[in-house]
Amino acid sequence: MSDHDPIEDALQKLRPSEIEPSLMARLSAARPRNEAPEKISAWREVLLRWLLPVATSACVAVGTFAVLERRRAHEPRDTPGSGGASAGSPVPVESQDYLVSARPIGIVVAPNQQPYRIMDVEWLEHETVRTDADGRAHHTATTRREVIPVALEIY
Numbered sequence: 001m002s003d004h005d006p007i008e009d010a011l012q013k014l015r016p017s018e019i020e021p022s023l024m025a026r027l028s029a030a031r032p033r034n035e036a037p038e039k040i041s042a043w044r045e046v047l048l049r050w051l052l053p054v055a056t057s058a059c060v061a062v063g064t065f066a067v068l069e070r071r072r073a074h075e076p077r078d079t080p081g082s083g084g085a086s087a088g089s090p091v092p093v094e095s096q097d098y099l100v101s102a103r104p105i106g107i108v109v110a111p112n113q114q115p116y117r118i119m120d121v122e123w124l125e126h127e128t129v130r131t132d133a134d135g136r137a138h139h140t141a142t143t144r145r146e147v148i149p150v151a152l153e154i155y
Contacts, residue, residue: 093137094128105147116149 105118123144130137 093130096126098124098126100124100143107152108149115152115154117152119148119150121146121148 100122102119102121105120107115107117109115123146125142125144127140127142128137129140
């Protein structure tokens with residue numbers, strides 16, 4: 001089988017002919033002219049780039065402030081004699097926390113190779129509260145459990 005095909009050789013020797021001048025003139029006339037884009041004035045550029053976003057942000061901030069002020073105006077206000085709390089809620093006078101129990105759960109090693117002991121801790125929260133109406137002291141006691149990590153120091 002021959003690597004040279006006579007038809008392919010003839011096609012490679014062909015060259016395109018010149019375009020007729022009348023056709024070239026019509027094609028050039030149909031092409032859109034490359035006109036310079038409309039120049040935007042400096043003030044318009046400043047307005048679009050800086051003033052419009054800043055004005056929009058300011059309007060949002062003023063609207064947010066107005067909504068928050070309206071909500072604050074509708075909230076009930078504390079009277080000076082109530083001591084900062086509403087009339088029906090007790091005011092804590094004294095609060096003490098007592099450690100009831102602490103038991104180790106396990107030891108974990110953090111990614112930085114620092115060991116931590118995990119502790120299960122139980123607290124007793126003892127509060128003395130007084131109501132505004134009768135002035136008598138009331139005592140409450142609640143328990144609270146926490147799981148806390150304790151860093152172990154190795155020397």
